[in-house]
Amino acid sequence: MDQSTPSADYPEAATIADFEANLAAVHANIAAAAARAGRRAEEVRLLPISKTVPAERVRLAVAAGCRHLGENKVQEAKAKAAALADLDLSWSVVGHLQTNKAKDVVAFADEFQALDSVRVAQALDRRLQAADRTLDVLVQVNTSAEPQKYGLDPDEVPEFVRGLAEYPTLRVQGLMTLAVFSADTDLVRRCFRRLRDVRERVRDMDADLLGAGELSMGMSGDYEVAIEEGSTCVRVGQAIFGARATPDSHYWPSAVGPASS
Numbered sequence: 001m002d003q004s005t006p007s008a009d010y011p012e013a014a015t016i017a018d019f020e021a022n023l024a025a026v027h028a029n030i031a032a033a034a035a036r037a038g039r040r041a042e043e044v045r046l047l048p049i050s051k052t053v054p055a056e057r058v059r060l061a062v063a064a065g066c067r068h069l070g071e072n073k074v075q076e077a078k079a080k081a082a083a084l085a086d087l088d089l090s091w092s093v094v095g096h097l098q099t100n101k102a103k104d105v106v107a108f109a110d111e112f113q114a115l116d117s118v119r120v121a122q123a124l125d126r127r128l129q130a131a132d133r134t135l136d137v138l139v140q141v142n143t144s145a146e147p148q149k150y151g152l153d154p155d156e157v158p159e160f161v162r163g164l165a166e167y168p169t170l171r172v173q174g175l176m177t178l179a180v181f182s183a184d185t186d187l188v189r190r191c192f193r194r195l196r197d198v199r200e201r202v203r204d205m206d207a208d209l210l211g212a213g214e215l216s217m218g219m220s221g222d223y224e225v226a227i228e229e230g231s232t233c234v235r236v237g238q239a240i241f242g243a244r245a246t247p248d249s250h251y252w253p254s255a256v257g258p259a260s261s
């Protein structure tokens, strides 16, 4: 698929029927990609990413069937969770976290997909202990070797994950990555394969360290490739909600390549 023309491909969903149609299309693509890989569609969960979408429009997506939503930034997510507190929703934080925001994550999120430092693990653990609760976490891996991307180097992951056993409040359930932003599907695919390889390396060391062994990989432009390579969670924003005006560089440092232009 061509990732170089994101905006034109994603008209804004403005009604419940729009959301139903977009969700049905994404689910059909998920099923087709899973079938190509000899996998069952139920092995892949769809995590709609509602960043930049106002709470009132998220309500329409919820009416169309979304119950579990993902956001990149904690402040925005917290405000939206509060505005939609009358609905029975679960929230995932999928973006880089500053230690001083750990308290906010613990206040409303059910899952954190971007763990990449001991300092953040410690901050979360302290707040989780105080709140007497646990949190599902995925470890973010930099599979594209782009220095500006967040996440651990693949070689660092086994030791890092082993160290997380010190924090019983953190329920480690797998790994997360963002592929390189490129229209070259082979390069994108290589990133996803690398994440799967890292999971196997960790499992070889200790099969219990990664919980469910999730691979959160794939976004609007590349989720079908990700599913072919073993994704268990695709994080899809624009293909459900419509194109975002905010450039991706707002969410990860100096995103480069055609997808951010």
Ligand SMILES: *Cc1c(COP(=O)(O)O)cnc(C)c1O
Residues within 6 Å of the ligand: 049, 051, 072, 094, 095, 178, 218, 219, 220, 221, 235, 236, 237, 238, 239, 251
């Ligand atoms: C925004 C975002 C996504 C979804 O990107 P789309 O292009 O809207 O599908 C996925 N993962 C992360 C970490 C994001 O910030």
